[in-house]
Amino acid sequence: MWFKNLQMYRLPKHWPMAADQLGSLLAPQSFTPCTSSELLRQGWEEPRPGCGLVYTVNKQYLLQLRTEKKLLPTSVINQVAKAKAVEMEEAQGFAPGRKAMKELKERVADELLPRAFSILSATSVWIDPVNGWLVVDAASPGKADEVVKLLLKAVDRMPLESLRVNRSPTAVMTAWLETDEAPAGFTVDQDATMRATGESKATVSYKKHTLEPDDLRRHIAAGKQCTRLAMTWNDKISFVLDESLAIKSIKALDVIKESDMSTRNDEERFDNDMMLMTGELAAMLADLVAALGGEAEPEQNVPAPARPAVDSPILPDASPGEKHYPPHPGADEPFYDPPAKDPTPPVKFPGNPSEPDDLYGMAVTIVRANQRASISLVQRHLRIGYNRAARLLEQMEAKGVVSPMASNGNREVMPAPGETA
Numbered sequence: 001m002w003f004k005n006l007q008m009y010r011l012p013k014h015w016p017m018a019a020d021q022l023g024s025l026l027a028p029q030s031f032t033p034c035t036s037s038e039l040l041r042q043g044w045e046e047p048r049p050g051c052g053l054v055y056t057v058n059k060q061y062l063l064q065l066r067t068e069k070k071l072l073p074t075s076v077i078n079q080v081a082k083a084k085a086v087e088m089e090e091a092q093g094f095a096p097g098r099k100a101m102k103e104l105k106e107r108v109a110d111e112l113l114p115r116a117f118s119i120l121s122a123t124s125v126w127i128d129p130v131n132g133w134l135v136v137d138a139a140s141p142g143k144a145d146e147v148v149k150l151l152l153k154a155v156d157r158m159p160l161e162s163l164r165v166n167r168s169p170t171a172v173m174t175a176w177l178e179t180d181e182a183p184a185g186f187t188v189d190q191d192a193t194m195r196a197t198g199e200s201k202a203t204v205s206y207k208k209h210t211l212e213p214d215d216l217r218r219h220i221a222a223g224k225q226c227t228r229l230a231m232t233w234n235d236k237i238s239f240v241l242d243e244s245l246a247i248k249s250i251k252a253l254d255v256i257k258e259s260d261m262s263t264r265n266d267e268e269r270f271d272n273d274m275m276l277m278t279g280e281l282a283a284m285l286a287d288l289v290a291a292l293g294g295e296a297e298p299e300q301n302v303p304a305p306a307r308p309a310v311d312s313p314i315l316p317d318a319s320p321g322e323k324h325y326p327p328h329p330g331a332d333e334p335f336y337d338p339p340a341k342d343p344t345p346p347v348k349f350p351g352n353p354s355e356p357d358d359l360y361g362m363a364v365t366i367v368r369a370n371q372r373a374s375i376s377l378v379q380r381h382l383r384i385g386y387n388r389a390a391r392l393l394e395q396m397e398a399k400g401v402v403s404p405m406a407s408n409g410n411r412e413v414m415p416a417p418g419e420t421a
Contacts, residue, residue, distance in 0.1 A: 003137040006247040007144035015129035031066040036114035061127035070116040142410040166293030173226035180213040183291035191230035373411040
């Protein structure tokens, strides 16, 4: 039951929510299968049969979100609709128009939906109320945001924040490779990705290849930074750290597996795995955060920074030859200068129409500059809460800046007026 990926969020340490109270809040969103006319259904289910919606071991909580999605390929709908269009043409003497074809495809989709195959998937969530961790076993930030959004609907005013550290993961990983020295307790493995920071985005990837310090220093001198690095912690857990502070490809090594050989039945093995995983991962996360300069202090009631950070040191729409490289206070990320007057009008928060959101224009610029739309991206650069970042993305969707969330949890950044896709 070991997690394969970690998308990390922060709760207050010693979070007082009891397991039975959390389970009662999740109960209204319990999973039920799709009906014949539904394409997608999500809900919370028991992580282990008979344990309730919140499985608890050693003050650690485990949740599981079940997703059922009907598989109805567009190619099948088009094929059936095309055959029906031929029949309509023979019956009425002319081919159906564009509007008629659209309605025909919708009818075909409704007819085929009850016969569509269902794909079931589960996403696990680990909550450590003692140390203040909420971790989603998801490969992409978009998928994790989707899970957290459903959790926030169930638990009103949940004090959840994205993990923020004092130093940029990209800068720290690059320094580890440049000095050929990993932090205490960690070793660097044989997988890494180096990417240029300029417009070319030239990338060099190492796969099961010895990382020669001289070669890496040449890449770093040429302007490349490490965006992905495989590491091992205390000879117990191997993982890959990426630039977004996500941990992927987690594997428990032999020293942990050998200590778990005494389990006899499935229930005991599940309990032991849960205790072992949460204990080791909590210690590893504490060491990793320390290696990244420690956690950034939350900034409350502080005016928003005049210049939000972006991943690229050059603003895409800056005037020719103009570059901005001032350092980010407490982080190794560049800044850019926003326009003197933001052309985007303020957006009012849903549910609070009297207060305009003055960060909307900055959030739009960050999303366009990075060509990525995720809650964690907006939250990290603007240093705001999760809920406010989610509302900003919802406003961008309403104004056509980003696309609606796809089934995989990701959004597409739409071209700005005057740009081509």
